Amino acid sequence: MAQKINAYNNILExxxxxxxxxxxxxxxxxxxxxxxxxEAFNPGHSSKDRIAMHIIEAAERxxxxxxGSTIIETTSGNTxxxxxxxxxxxxxxxxxxxxxxxxxxxxxxxxxxxxxxxxCPAHVSAEDPRSYYEVAKRLHEETEGSIYINQYFNxxxxxxxxxxxxPEIWEQTKGQITHLVACSGTGxxxxxxxxxxxxxxxxxxxxIKVIGVDAYGSVLKKYxxxxxFDAKEVYPYRIEGLGKNLIPGATDFDLIDExxxxxxxxxxxxxxxxxxxxxxxxxxTSGAAMQAIKQLNERGEFGEDDNVVVIFPDHGSRYMSxxxxxxxxxxxxxxxxxxxxxxxxxxx
Ligand code: PMP
Numbered sequence: 203m204a205q206k207i208n209a210y211n212n213i214l215e216x217x218x219x220x221x222x223x224x225x226x227x228x229x230x231x232x233x234x235x236x237x238x239x240x241e242a243f244n245p246g247h248s249s250k251d252r253i254a255m256h257i258i259e260a261a262e263r264x265x266x267x268x269x270g271s272t273i274i275e276t277t278s279g280n281t282x283x284x285x286x287x288x289x290x291x292x293x294x295x296x297x298x299x300x301x302x303x304x305x306x307x308x309x310x311x312x313x314x315x316x317x318x319x320x321x322c323p324a325h326v327s328a329e330d331p332r333s334y335y336e337v338a339k340r341l342h343e344e345t346e347g348s349i350y351i352n353q354y355f356n357x358x359x360x361x362x363x364x365x366x367x368x369p370e371i372w373e374q375t376k377g378q379i380t381h382l383v384a385c386s387g388t389g390x391x392x393x394x395x396x397x398x399x400x401x402x403x404x405x406x407x408x409x410i411k412v413i414g415v416d417a418y419g420s421v422l423k424k425y426x427x428x429x430x431f432d433a434k435e436v437y438p439y440r441i442e443g444l445g446k447n448l449i450p451g452a453t454d455f456d457l458i459d460e461x462x463x464x465x466x467x468x469x470x471x472x473x474x475x476x477x478x479x480x481x482x483x484x485x486x487t488s489g490a491a492m493q494a495i496k497q498l499n500e501r502g503e504f505g506e507d508d509n510v511v512v513i514f515p516d517h518g519s520r521y522m523s524x525x526x527x528x529x530x531x532x533x534x535x536x537x538x539x540x541x542x543x544x545x546x547x548x549x550x
Contacts, residue, residue, distance in 0.1 A: 212291050216245040217255050218366050222374040222511065227479045228492065234380075234504035236495065239371060240482060242517035246284040248485075249367070249391055249515045250277075254284035256362035257351055258292065269293050272348040274341050276300070276334040279308030280443060280516055281353055286315035297341055297348075299334040303442060305524050325438055328448045355451035359390030360397065367391065368398025371511055377406055381503075381510040383494055385444045385487040386414040386422055386461070389453025391513060396457040414461040415487075415494040420445025422453070423461035440466040440524075440534065443515065444487045462494040467536040469493045470525040473518070477526075483518035486525050491515075 210216060220243040225236040241249035261267045272295040275285055282298040289296040296317040300309060303324035312319050320341070322334040330336065335354075342350040353359050371379060382399060384392040396412040403410045416422040419439035424432045436447045441464075473489025476482050491512045504510060524530050531537040 213245045214255060214288060214291050217251045218244070219370060220244060222371070223480075223482065225476075225480055225492070225512070228475060229495070229499070232495075232499045232504060233506045234508035234510055236510045236512065237375070238480075238482065238484075238488070238512050238514045239367070239374075240484070240514050242484065242514065244284075246280070246287045247517040247520070248280040248284065249363075249513065250280040250284040251287070252366055253353060253359050253362040253390060254281065254288045254351075256365065257353075257356060257358045258285070258288050258294075260358050261349055262292075266349055267294065268347075270295070270347075272297060272345050273351060274299075274338050274345065274348050275351040275353065276338045277353070279304045279312065279520065281351070282312045282317060282319075283308070283315060285351065286312055286317040290316055297345070299338040299341065301334050301442075303440075305442070305521060307523055308442075308520055311520075353388045353390065353452060354446075354448075356390075357452070359388055359452040360394040360454065363391050363394025364398050365394075367513075368395045368402075371395065372399060372402050375509055375511065377402060377408070378509050379410055379511050380408075380508040382410060382412045382513075383491055383498070383510060384412075384414065384513040385491050385515060386416060386453060386458070387443045387446065387450075387487075389414075389422075389450050389458075391515070393452065393454040393457050395513075397454065400457065411459050412457060413494065413498065414458045415444065415491050416461045416463050417441050417445030417490070418463050418465055420447065420463075421449065422446055423463055425449055426455050426458060426461050441469055441486050441490055443485075444490055462497055464490045464493045464497070466534070470531060470534075470536050472496065473521075473525050476514075477518060482514065484514045485516035485518055486521050487516070488512075488514035489525070 222237045229236045244251040274297045276299045286296045298317045299320045301324045417439050419437045421435045424435045469490035472493040
């Protein structure tokens with residue numbers, strides 16, 4: 203009898219169960235132990251695979267989606283890629299409304315994954331009919347039999363991380379995690395993971411501090427502190443996928459102990475530092491999250507026995523024309539005399 207071939211049925215079976223990797227070179231002088239949850243190990247190279255799969259399968263169970271249905275979403279790129287990937291395997295059409303701030307690499311990738319992409323202006327208000335929210339809503343209304351994932355206001359976004367990311371981290375750290383540091387965009391990752399971890403910690407009589415990472419130019423930190431939306435906090439910034447110009451319904455602010463703001467420049471440099479010290483080629487927001495850890499360390503947040511888990515949401519390959527381009531860094535005024543790898547010109 204032929205032996206069973208050891209293979210996955212399709213790429214979707216590889217979603218989740220991402221590794222936890224020690225970050226000890228970059229944090230050499232910091233007290234405490236630091237671990238990155240490297241979400242680039244998902245087949246779509248980001249944490250968004252988890253929510254795409256979770257939300258689409260929930261809609262299938264409810265009978266909302268049938269073969270040939272259209273899935274619509276607003277996305278900075280990663281969620282779109284994940285939805286496109288899940289749509290291919292499951293036989294759905296995928297329409298994505300993205301911000302013009304998204305890198306060309308990301309937009310090209312979405313098209314390569316069979317999605318129809320609408321590029322919408324980044325610096326208009328959420329209510330503007332040209333914003334990617336409004337464009338997605340309109341397309342949903344106009345496309346019969348479509349569903350709108352609406353990750354910023356979908357409870358299932360939180361639920362995906364409550365069901366998977368949280369339990370994985372609890373199991374990987376054997377319940378010894380003391381701090382979770384995670385970027386907040388929709389807030390799904392931090393809220394769902396925090397909910398699970400805080401519940402488990404309560405049961406075992408321990409405590410976990412959950413720190414959200416926000417951008418200068420975003421309203422999240424101020425809203426967390428005051429309960430009010432302050433339009434003065436909103437201005438353009440470079441980091442994609444982190445912070446917001448509105449209050450996302452998928453963020454449970456009660457589950458976040460505090461927010462730390464990071465700059466575009468320091469986050470970019472820290473992402474490059476992760477690559478050349480730890481050998482992990484991570485995205486811009488991974489740099490932002492690690493930058494937040496540096497700032498927390500500077501104010502004496504960590505103790506010798508602390509176990510700090512930081513989420514690295516995606517892969518560096520998505521930012522080749524941005525933070526990993528010296529030219530782009532220079533154009534932003536970010537480049538100092540930092541040395542990364544060198545290019546040698548060979549003369550023939
Ligand atoms: N990093 C990147 C690169 C992202 O695309 C996102 C999602 N917008 C986040 C971090 C934040 O994750 P969440 O939406 O779950 O808060």
